[in-house]
Amino acid sequence: MTPICGCRLLNVEDAVQGAVVPVALLYPATGEEKTEHFGPYSLDVARDAAPADGVFPLVVVSHGHSGTPWAYRQLARHLALAGFVVALPAHTGNTRTDNTLAGTAANLANRPRHITLTIDAALNDAVLGTHITRDGVAVIGHSIGGYTALAAAGGIAWSGPYERKDSNAPPEQVPVTPDARIRSLVLLNPATFWFIAGSLRPVDLPILMRTGEKDEVTPIEHAHKIIEGVARPALVEHKDIPGAGHFAFMSKFPPEMTRPGFKPSQDPEGFDRESIQPAFFADVTAFLRRTLCDNRPAN
Numbered sequence: 001m002t003p004i005c006g007c008r009l010l011n012v013e014d015a016v017q018g019a020v021v022p023v024a025l026l027y028p029a030t031g032e033e034k035t036e037h038f039g040p041y042s043l044d045v046a047r048d049a050a051p052a053d054g055v056f057p058l059v060v061v062s063h064g065h066s067g068t069p070w071a072y073r074q075l076a077r078h079l080a081l082a083g084f085v086v087a088l089p090a091h092t093g094n095t096r097t098d099n100t101l102a103g104t105a106a107n108l109a110n111r112p113r114h115i116t117l118t119i120d121a122a123l124n125d126a127v128l129g130t131h132i133t134r135d136g137v138a139v140i141g142h143s144i145g146g147y148t149a150l151a152a153a154g155g156i157a158w159s160g161p162y163e164r165k166d167s168n169a170p171p172e173q174v175p176v177t178p179d180a181r182i183r184s185l186v187l188l189n190p191a192t193f194w195f196i197a198g199s200l201r202p203v204d205l206p207i208l209m210r211t212g213e214k215d216e217v218t219p220i221e222h223a224h225k226i227i228e229g230v231a232r233p234a235l236v237e238h239k240d241i242p243g244a245g246h247f248a249f250m251s252k253f254p255p256e257m258t259r260p261g262f263k264p265s266q267d268p269e270g271f272d273r274e275s276i277q278p279a280f281f282a283d284v285t286a287f288l289r290r291t292l293c294d295n296r297p298a299n
Contacts (some may be wrong), residue, residue, distance in 0.1 A: 007046065014117055027084075063091065092114075111144070115152040156173065187207060191222060
C-alpha cells in the first residue's frame, strides 16, 4: 500500500524560555488524506493517522525570521511521502504570529534549543517514537533557520551590539549546546551574521546548500563563509540557482497572501519558484537518503 502523509500536532515545553513551541510531525501513514488548514495554509494530510509500517529517519525544518514552518509545507509533505518523519517547529518569539524576540540574543539561543527539544519530542512521541531511527537526524534551515541549523550542529555563534541594543557592547557568545544527533544539514539561503572567523570549524558533517542568485537578504557571501569556515569544505554541496531570490525555496503562498507588499510571496521578475521545486525536492531527498539512510544498519 502506498503511504499517505500523516500529521500529528504537539506542544513542546521549553522550560528555559518559559514558552510552548508548537511542532507538527508529518510522516508516512495509512488512512485517507483530506485538506486541512493550518492558519492561512492548507495541506492534504491525514490527521493522527496510524504510521505506516517501518522505521524512518527524522528531519527537522527551521523556518526563517518572522515565519512559519508551514511555508515549507510542500517540501515537508514530499519528504514524508518519500519515507521521512518531518518535524516542523514554530520558533516561538520569532514567528508570523509572535515575533516579540526578533533581533535579540535570546532568540539566537532559543532557536537551536528548539531543535533539540523537537528531536526529543519526536523520539519520545507515544505514536511515532518507535517508528523513528535513533542513529541520526538532519536539519533543514532557511535564512535565520540556516543559522539555527549550523548552531545546533556545533557552530559557535556571537551576539553583538544590534542584539543587545548597545552600540558599545562587545561580542558575546550565544549559549548553545550542540546536538550530536545531527548528522547532516540542508541550508537554504542561510544567514551567517552571527559567526566570526573560526566559529564554523566545529561543524563537520555533510551539507547540501542552495542559494539564490538574486538573493538580496543573505547574498552569496554567506554561502562562501560556510564553505570556507566548516571543518571539511569538501562535504558542502552548493548550487546557486539562476534568477532565484531569498524566498525561492518556500512553498507558493495562498492567493490572498500573494501581493507585492508581502515580499516572501514574491519572486524576482521572470522567475517562478514552482518551476524549480521538482529538481530541488529531488536533490534534497537524494541527499537525505545518502546521509541518513545509506549507512544505516538493517532493522
